[in-house]
Amino acid sequence: MPVRELKSQVYSIGSIDWDRRLFDELIPLPGGTSYNAYLVKGSDKTALIDTVDPSKKEELFDHLIALQVKHIDYIITNHAEQDHSGTIPHVLEAFPMARVVTHQKAKEFVKDLLMVPEEKFVTIKDRETLPLGNRTLEFILAPWVHWPETMLTFLREDKILFPCDLFGSHLATSDTFAVDEARCYEAAKRYYAEIMMPFREKIKGYIQKVKELGVEMIAPSHGPVYHKPRFILNAYEDWVGDGVKNEVVIPYVSMHGSTEKMVNYFLESLMIRNVAVKPFNLSKTDVGELAMSLVDAATLVVATPTVLVGPHPLVMYAAYLANLLRPKTRFVSIICSYGWAGKVVEQLAATIPNLKAEIIEPVIVKGYPKENNWQLLDQLADKIVARHKDIGAK
Numbered sequence: 001m002p003v004r005e006l007k008s009q010v011y012s013i014g015s016i017d018w019d020r021r022l023f024d025e026l027i028p029l030p031g032g033t034s035y036n037a038y039l040v041k042g043s044d045k046t047a048l049i050d051t052v053d054p055s056k057k058e059e060l061f062d063h064l065i066a067l068q069v070k071h072i073d074y075i076i077t078n079h080a081e082q083d084h085s086g087t088i089p090h091v092l093e094a095f096p097m098a099r100v101v102t103h104q105k106a107k108e109f110v111k112d113l114l115m116v117p118e119e120k121f122v123t124i125k126d127r128e129t130l131p132l133g134n135r136t137l138e139f140i141l142a143p144w145v146h147w148p149e150t151m152l153t154f155l156r157e158d159k160i161l162f163p164c165d166l167f168g169s170h171l172a173t174s175d176t177f178a179v180d181e182a183r184c185y186e187a188a189k190r191y192y193a194e195i196m197m198p199f200r201e202k203i204k205g206y207i208q209k210v211k212e213l214g215v216e217m218i219a220p221s222h223g224p225v226y227h228k229p230r231f232i233l234n235a236y237e238d239w240v241g242d243g244v245k246n247e248v249v250i251p252y253v254s255m256h257g258s259t260e261k262m263v264n265y266f267l268e269s270l271m272i273r274n275v276a277v278k279p280f281n282l283s284k285t286d287v288g289e290l291a292m293s294l295v296d297a298a299t300l301v302v303a304t305p306t307v308l309v310g311p312h313p314l315v316m317y318a319a320y321l322a323n324l325l326r327p328k329t330r331f332v333s334i335i336c337s338y339g340w341a342g343k344v345v346e347q348l349a350a351t352i353p354n355l356k357a358e359i360i361e362p363v364i365v366k367g368y369p370k371e372n373n374w375q376l377l378d379q380l381a382d383k384i385v386a387r388h389k390d391i392g393a394k
């Protein structure tokens, strides 16, 4: 991508990764991603805020050459994960005078992961400032978004927040700013679901701090820059808030059609009762879609056949993932078709201890569902409707 000026002497100089389709060998990236790095030129000092994934280091250097950067004083490191820190050793090699500015915890990570020697660091504390001449950087420690060492950097005079991963989106786009709000909302929600959701309570506090700063621009390390910060702050307030929607998420697998038959009946039963449904056939779905659906649904109903005596492994994977992501799900139930014996309920319940949800009595059927099984599914739908009446949905 070309160098893009956000404000006078403040540049976006990272890289767009149009083709990347998987992150951490886990997270699908249907829209690619970007690794955003920023250059702030003060009257006395120049700071590089974060770097790029090492696979894109040439592009970062091309941008530094294009801007005729001969001197970097500071490499501000908001987060030690390698998609932002991985090019630090290369920048230090090219600009040996530069110092890595970060706090103690992040310093230890960067030393461990990238073998940057101690003498290259300037260690700062929470709310410490760093003058660049006519500009000032302020550092706000914000642990657990999404590693324990994360930090936000605020450019005071221009009121630009550089929050690294927080508020980011895996989205490759030629738009510098978040002008296509529908697309950006979707990508940011997916990012929140996959990366930030487990830290919902922490983020509530950080949103408040960001609002107090009076930010006029939010420049994250992935995806477009928010020139209207209220857009992303409002979205985050909604996602991290305690409200849930009148929705049921139904991840399922069916090997020979019995479970699918029950799922299809159950979907209709809920829809007739005006409950929104989001079914995900786990043998086909993108797990990112499933994660997104968990951001604000009131209820999760997992549907599975038995493999030997336990749940299908794909269902266990989905349950394990839901447990890691800690959504604000309030109710959980299970639909199961078993062959000769079953420990589905025990095994699934043991997989989701992080979900502080009420378990609604599961529907367990032997073999293909029969005439007298449909009413069990209707009863489950009725119980969900009754509970959703009290959810105080947004």
Ligand code: FEO
Binding pocket: 079, 081, 082, 083, 084, 146, 165, 221, 222
């Ligand atoms: Fe984009 Fe946590 O790295």
